[in-house]
Amino acid sequence: MHLITPAELLAIAREAEGRRPCETCAPLVCPGWEQLPAGFAESDLQRLGTLRVGEDEPGWDEYHPSGTRLWSADAPIAPGFHPYNRSEVWACARCFRPFLRWTEFGGYYEDRRVRELRVDLVHIGPGTAG
Numbered sequence: 001m002h003l004i005t006p007a008e009l010l011a012i013a014r015e016a017e018g019r020r021p022c023e024t025c026a027p028l029v030c031p032g033w034e035q036l037p038a039g040f041a042e043s044d045l046q047r048l049g050t051l052r053v054g055e056d057e058p059g060w061d062e063y064h065p066s067g068t069r070l071w072s073a074d075a076p077i078a079p080g081f082h083p084y085n086r087s088e089v090w091a092c093a094r095c096f097r098p099f100l101r102w103t104e105f106g107g108y109y110e111d112r113r114v115r116e117l118r119v120d121l122v123h124i125g126p127g128t129a130g
């Protein structure tokens, strides 16, 4: 799978800035991580690549310099940190609006999560991979 570098992630986010979601992807637009809506069609999104570097299990450190939490709507999108280090980048098949996706595996469940890729939240700095 194509590895998306932090610089590339930023470029994808920048290009989408200010673009309005089309009706296909509008239900997916959410500032923080949410569960992928039931009934969502996989074919509505196309995979651009992954933020996961290498084959090793990604780390669990999170990046929250401003006291946000994983689920916060304004949590930084920081490549190299959980859960971005195990996320994939997808885009709407119709309007190309970008999203992040990550599947959380629990003991008895599997949660598919989605978050819109917002340029103002992308953090690239010390500790980020790539």
Ligand SMILES: [Zn+2]
Pocket (backbone or CB within 6 Å): 021, 022, 023, 024, 025, 026, 092, 093, 094, 095, 096, 097
């Ligand atoms: Zn769309």
